């Protein structure tokens with residue numbers, strides 16, 4: 001029998017609501033998972049920790065986050081528990097990945113089309129692949145060793161039959177040259193499990209709330225691979241919850257004549273000690289100043305408050321406005337953009353332009369490089385943008401030296 005922790009979507013380095021405490025929370029959640037892996041009464045509780053992508057929130061994590069992850073991986077390594085991982089969409093770069101650095105240090109194994117045997121289960125990996133390049137995938141995997149009793153594919157993307165899916169699991173499993181017993185997935189932050197034909201397909205969920213609609217308790221999967229009485233592979237998937245930052249979801253429906261005092265009263269009814277207060281206002285009533293609501297939450301001991309007014313502005317006749325997130329408009333925009341049908345290139349450009357960590361002076365180069373990259377990948381039709389030679393030469397240079405083209409930022413290459 002082989003027993004693993006299946007985790008993912010850790011998003012270490014995410015400074016949610018611009019809060020340094022929240023940023024620490026994401027690293028703490030990763031450490032809590034590692035704690036659970038190494039600290040059974042008789043040593044490690046599992047044979048491996050499997051990470052399904054988005055370990056980091058960003059391609060260029062800051063040093064404290066890197067060092068935090070490194071030290072957690074060292075603890076795992078010292079306990080003799082392998083860390084098997086793939087690359088998610090948040091951390092994907094062209095060229096080398098942080099995961100390659102960890103592998104280089106002997107602290108991780110990057111899963112791919114070749115089997116990685118742990119106990120009697122063989123693990124394979126499929127990094128996140130943008131939609132535009134999926135048609136080229138052949139899903140060819142090296143057959144498992146004869147003594148493997150079970151096979152699992154670790155993949156990052158939005159797979160059917162779960163919500164927001166754009167990647168057909170059934171088609172993937174049909175095309176795959178290995179008959180997988182389980183698919184351990186990342187990307188969708190909602191934990192869920194289903195069966196597709198004979199394969200168990202499961203999302204482990206995120207380990208901290210990366211957005212305010214992640215209301216359920218956070219956690220990870222504990223997955224056991226064994227053989228049933230008939231000798232066929234048996235897969236057992238259980239949820240384990242994590243003790244994360246408390247969130248208080250305060251939903252207030254205002255009636256005519258009610259206003260900020262009613263909202264403040266509702267906020268005060270919650271235990272907000274060190275909590276993130278997520279206040280949502282619907283209904284009618286008077287205009288509400290978010291700052292006045294935030295003050296009430298902070299007086300109750302909340303770490304921070306986020307107030308969203310879902311009501312129409314400008315009277316009954318006005319159309320409902322998009323939800324505005326006063327505490328973190330950037331996150332609100334990101335959520336909406338994610339819901340739109342943008343091409344991968346569009347999304348990359350949007351990320352680049354929006355990313356605070358990219359100095360303004362670098363945006364032009366990065367956009368040019370992203371466009372050049374898309375041209376190289378054949379994602380765009382028509383002639384290449386020859387009016388901007390930088391695009392192609394940048395991309396070509398990056399291909400050649402395997403860097404991300406940003407030597408003035410902390411880069412993985414500085415560590416290799």
Ligand SMILES: [Mn+2]
Nearest residue numbers: 009054090187
């Ligand atoms: Mn994610």
